[in-house]
Amino acid sequence: MATPLTDTSRLCIHTITTKPWTLEVAVPRYAAAGVKGVTVWRQAIEGRDPAEAGRMIRDHGLSVVSLCRGGFLAAASREGRASAVDENRRCIDQAAALGAPTIVLVCGAVPGQPLAESRRQITEGLAELAAHAAASGVRLAIEPLHPMYADDRSAINTVAQARAVCRELGSPWVGVALDVYHVWWDDSLEREIESCGREGTLFAFHICDWRTPTTDLLNDRGLMGEGCIPVRRIRGWVEAAGFGGYNEVEIFSNRRWAGDQDLFLADIKAAYLKHS
Amino acid sequence: MATPLTDTSRLCIHTITTKPWTLEVAVPRYAAAGVKGVTVWRQAIEGRDPAEAGRMIRDHGLSVVSLCRGGFLAAASREGRASAVDENRRCIDQAAALGAPTIVLVCGAVPGQPLAESRRQITEGLAELAAHAAASGVRLAIEPLHPMYADDRSAINTVAQARAVCRELGSPWVGVALDVYHVWWDDSLEREIESCGREGTLFAFHICDWRTPTTDLLNDRGLMGEGCIPVRRIRGWVEAAGFGGYNEVEIFSNRRWAGDQDLFLADIKAAYLKHS
Numbered sequence: 001m002a003t004p005l006t007d008t009s010r011l012c013i014h015t016i017t018t019k020p021w022t023l024e025v026a027v028p029r030y031a032a033a034g035v036k037g038v039t040v041w042r043q044a045i046e047g048r049d050p051a052e053a054g055r056m057i058r059d060h061g062l063s064v065v066s067l068c069r070g071g072f073l074a075a076a077s078r079e080g081r082a083s084a085v086d087e088n089r090r091c092i093d094q095a096a097a098l099g100a101p102t103i104v105l106v107c108g109a110v111p112g113q114p115l116a117e118s119r120r121q122i123t124e125g126l127a128e129l130a131a132h133a134a135a136s137g138v139r140l141a142i143e144p145l146h147p148m149y150a151d152d153r154s155a156i157n158t159v160a161q162a163r164a165v166c167r168e169l170g171s172p173w174v175g176v177a178l179d180v181y182h183v184w185w186d187d188s189l190e191r192e193i194e195s196c197g198r199e200g201t202l203f204a205f206h207i208c209d210w211r212t213p214t215t216d217l218l219n220d221r222g223l224m225g226e227g228c229i230p231v232r233r234i235r236g237w238v239e240a241a242g243f244g245g246y247n248e249v250e251i252f253s254n255r256r257w258a259g260d261q262d263l264f265l266a267d268i269k270a271a272y273l274k275h276s
Numbered sequence: 277m278a279t280p281l282t283d284t285s286r287l288c289i290h291t292i293t294t295k296p297w298t299l300e301v302a303v304p305r306y307a308a309a310g311v312k313g314v315t316v317w318r319q320a321i322e323g324r325d326p327a328e329a330g331r332m333i334r335d336h337g338l339s340v341v342s343l344c345r346g347g348f349l350a351a352a353s354r355e356g357r358a359s360a361v362d363e364n365r366r367c368i369d370q371a372a373a374l375g376a377p378t379i380v381l382v383c384g385a386v387p388g389q390p391l392a393e394s395r396r397q398i399t400e401g402l403a404e405l406a407a408h409a410a411a412s413g414v415r416l417a418i419e420p421l422h423p424m425y426a427d428d429r430s431a432i433n434t435v436a437q438a439r440a441v442c443r444e445l446g447s448p449w450v451g452v453a454l455d456v457y458h459v460w461w462d463d464s465l466e467r468e469i470e471s472c473g474r475e476g477t478l479f480a481f482h483i484c485d486w487r488t489p490t491t492d493l494l495n496d497r498g499l500m501g502e503g504c505i506p507v508r509r510i511r512g513w514v515e516a517a518g519f520g521g522y523n524e525v526e527i528f529s530n531r532r533w534a535g536d537q538d539l540f541l542a543d544i545k546a547a548y549l550k551h552s
Binding site for chain 1: 387388390391392422423424426427428433434437460461462463486488489490491493503504506
């Protein structure tokens with residue numbers, strides 16, 4: 001079990017977590033709350049100059065932790081896959097301009113296409129992207145998604161599958177983004193995290209909680225402590241594997257988005273210290 | 277890939293699939309449609325004599341395939357676990373009276389309790405029940421549930437975990453109920469089904485489909501062919517493993533339950549022959 005957190009020096013928030021706020025509203029408030037990192041969702045910088053957005057974030061004393069998200073590399077047609085690779089090149093350029101060292105990848109899946117075939121397409125797409133990522137100094141972090149998203153969001157549903165893709169590519173620029181929401185149930189999780197540590201592929205760590213009951217497949221995530229995920233225990237495994245990066249709070253919640261975002265930010269900070 | 281089905285001789289329907297119908301309405305209609313087996317949900321025989329219900333079903337030319345469902349053997353307190361074992365004894369008695377050779381088990385989970393601890397409690401509960409099951413001639417079929425139910429429905433989320441419990445108990449009365457909805461995403465599924473076959477633990481096979489998008493975690497299952505699950509491919513693996521039992525249609529669907537059940541039954545039969 002990890003030791004309790006006593007400060008917010010490693011607290012990062014995903015812009016989507018406070019979706020009602022624009023980037024210009026969110027960043028100063030995060031900074032005032034003592035948040036030290038921000039993972040920027042692409043829609044938060046739509047229509048903005050990414051380099052300027054990155055400067056604005058750093059001027060407030062925050063680090064840009066990741067750009068979220070690239071991926072969706074599986075597609076039924078060759079044209080669809082080529083266009084996805086192109087889109088990911090643009091995403092890499094955007095991350096480089098923003099000053100984000102990492103892109104989080106939701107890798108994609110095609111309903112009805114065998115998952116193994118989608119994983120093959122994802123691997124091929126990443127193989128095409130690895131050189132551009134390296135040249136841009138941007139790491140690509142495969143996020144294994146919960147099996148309830150295996151139909152159309154990601155054919156990579158376990159850390160073991162993400163590691164298999166990393167091993168096949170053998171690039172130091174391709175690794176894993178671990179989100180407790182997606183992997184908490186996996187009985188091989190501790191061992192898989194250890195292996196990521198040994199292989200140098202643990203690029204990001206996302207936290208939130210799983211509510212009971214969960215009423216929406218996408219947007220009913222809980223704050224740490226509101227659910228059944230042993231967040232602190234998993235943080236312990238991640239740190240034992242050598243991870244020293246940010247603890248990124250990524251919560252999609254229709255309930256929270258409908259409420260006061262300043263109160264939510266205060267709740268995030270309290271839950272982070274008490275339950276992460 | 278399994279060969280296409282050409283008749284309904286192995287078609288079984290779960291009473292919950294046509295939830296608006298009472299057992300007395302459902303059974304004659306299933307029979308008229310050529311359905312040959314029925315898996316009875318306990319609420320369908322509430323307040324009825326199970327022996328009489330079983331006779332009524334057989335009088336219509338149908339087999340009672342399973343009683344659904346026992347389980348929920350994980351609990352936070354010793355008293356809770358003892359009471360769950362008692363309830364499962366009653367369930368076994370009910371199955372024996374009904375003439376159901378098998379009980380499907382949703383094994384249970386306690387939010388916040390480590391899943392490994394819940395699995396230990398489930399194993400202990402089944403160890404207490406195995407002798408009564410054997411004496412009653414009723415098999416207990418552990419149903420691995422999709423990881424999205426790991427919070428409060430089942431700490432057994434993969435065929436591998438169900439097999440581990442079976443191996444630990446070593447009783448010919450404890451096996452596995454395989455539902456494509458719960459396990460279709462698992463990259464070890466073909467191998468795990470083979471192992472079940474070798475170990476003689478493949479007790480039941482449930483079919484339906486996973487819709488995209490799925491709008492409800494419980495009650496938005498699809499008819500075979502409406503989603504992304506390779507039902508026929510999985511049936512091929514199941515049959516290659518030596519399974520010769522019923523293909524059980526188990527669909528929870530608010531959408532379908534709100535519609536005409538006679539039309540739904542016709543759709544089930546057509547989808548069964550075309551997509552299973």
